[in-house]
Amino acid sequence: MSILFKPGNIAGLGLKNRLVRSATAERMCDDDGRPEPAMIDLYADLARGGVGLIVTGHAFVHESGKAHPSMTAVHRDDLVPSLRALSEAVHREGGKAVMQINHAGRRASEKVTGRTPVAPSPVPQVKGSPRPHELTGAEIEELIAAFGRAAGRAREAGFDGVQLHGAHGYLINQFCSPASNWRRDRWGGSIARRLRFLEEVAAAARDEVGGDYPLLIKLGVQDFVRDGLTLDDGVEIVRHLADWGLDAVEISGGVGGTSVRKDILRPEDEAYFLSQARRAREATDLPLILVGGMRSLAVMESILEEGTADFISMSRPLIREPDLPNQWREGRTEAAACVSCNSCWPGPGEYGIACRNSNG
Numbered sequence: 001m002s003i004l005f006k007p008g009n010i011a012g013l014g015l016k017n018r019l020v021r022s023a024t025a026e027r028m029c030d031d032d033g034r035p036e037p038a039m040i041d042l043y044a045d046l047a048r049g050g051v052g053l054i055v056t057g058h059a060f061v062h063e064s065g066k067a068h069p070s071m072t073a074v075h076r077d078d079l080v081p082s083l084r085a086l087s088e089a090v091h092r093e094g095g096k097a098v099m100q101i102n103h104a105g106r107r108a109s110e111k112v113t114g115r116t117p118v119a120p121s122p123v124p125q126v127k128g129s130p131r132p133h134e135l136t137g138a139e140i141e142e143l144i145a146a147f148g149r150a151a152g153r154a155r156e157a158g159f160d161g162v163q164l165h166g167a168h169g170y171l172i173n174q175f176c177s178p179a180s181n182w183r184r185d186r187w188g189g190s191i192a193r194r195l196r197f198l199e200e201v202a203a204a205a206r207d208e209v210g211g212d213y214p215l216l217i218k219l220g221v222q223d224f225v226r227d228g229l230t231l232d233d234g235v236e237i238v239r240h241l242a243d244w245g246l247d248a249v250e251i252s253g254g255v256g257g258t259s260v261r262k263d264i265l266r267p268e269d270e271a272y273f274l275s276q277a278r279r280a281r282e283a284t285d286l287p288l289i290l291v292g293g294m295r296s297l298a299v300m301e302s303i304l305e306e307g308t309a310d311f312i313s314m315s316r317p318l319i320r321e322p323d324l325p326n327q328w329r330e331g332r333t334e335a336a337a338c339v340s341c342n343s344c345w346p347g348p349g350e351y352g353i354a355c356r357n358s359n360g
């Protein structure tokens with residue numbers, strides 16, 4: 001039996017194998033951020049397909065943090081019943097689900113939120129994008145509390161855990177990164193002060209969910225942008241995570257094209273954050289999940305065998321083949337069919353994520 005199908009455990013949450021569906025924004029919610037029936041079906045399909053743990057697409061914790069239309073919402077108490085439908089769909093099929101919670105910061109869509117995006121510092125994401133509003137101390141405290149309450153709602157909605165989105169250029173990553181955090185107050189300047197937002201978000205979430213509940217983070221350990229977070233900085237964050245009450249870390253990095261790389265067609269292109277994960281592994285004993293271009297069994301097995309990661313996560317391959325884990329368990333030896341073309345994102349007039357590869 002492949003090591004991929006050895007049971008695993010995160011903070012008492014038993015998982016039937018080492019395969020994780022990495023958070024994937026489904027874009028299947030109504031204007032209020034409530035999951036539509038197609039999204040519930042997608043979760044039932046994923047759970048039926050045999051993946052050990054499903055991480056939901058990012059859900060926004062505060063109305064200023066919505067990244068795009070059709071994004072899942074977890075910023076109000078009245079959303080809990082519609083979110084519970086998702087966790088129940090997974091549990092009915094024998095699966096486990098963790099909700100990813102997020103604030104987009106300067107990557108929020110002004111068109112969707114109707115307000116100027118907020119950020120640690122008034123630095124646009126890229127040349128030409130809107131200049132964000134620099135958060136005041138009181139606004140920062142409000143967002144920390146919003147993360148905490150969102151974590152509590154995820155638990156109330158029946159999810160088996162919560163994952164903080166600390167990667168891909170969203171608000172937590174914006175605070176950690178010197179490219180986007182130019183502050184000189186208690187929230188910026190030294191690395192310790194840049195990390196304070198994450199530390200306090202983790203504390204607020206832990207406070208709300210209690211001590212016996214899995215709290216995970218997806219962490220960008222390297223930005224790959226000028227003046228951005230270096231791998232040394234990223235490893236420094238990893239070193240603190242257990243002390244801050246986190247139970248597992250999923251290693252990622254980059255923003256946009258550097259986090260979701262195209263054309264992973266050969267084993268040499270796979271596992272594109274492996275060198276970063278090896279450094280992270282030296283800095284923590286927490287269960288480590290590795291994402292980024294995982295496509296073939298041999299590559300995944302060797303990463304587990306060498307002990308760099310405890311779990312392997314995938315996003316795009318499970319859009320194309322939600323039952324890939326079952327197929328592998330039943331003896332399929334070929335790699336995922338996904339060609340990493342990134343056409344899974346819906347274009348104008350298209351609904352939700354789907355594999356739109358013309359050869360698919």
Ligand SMILES: Cc1cc2nc3c(=O)[nH]c(=O)nc-3n(C[C@H](O)[C@H](O)[C@H](O)COP(=O)(O)O)c2cc1C
Nearest residue numbers: 022023024025057058260291292293294314315316
């Ligand atoms: C359509 C799509 C939506 C995504 N949404 C999220 C998200 O909500 N949260 C997140 O952390 N990563 C998100 N990602 C990134 C993936 O989780 C993953 O880190 C990345 O695609 C690399 O893994 P893969 O090669 O297995 O696809 C998304 C990726 C895709 C393709």
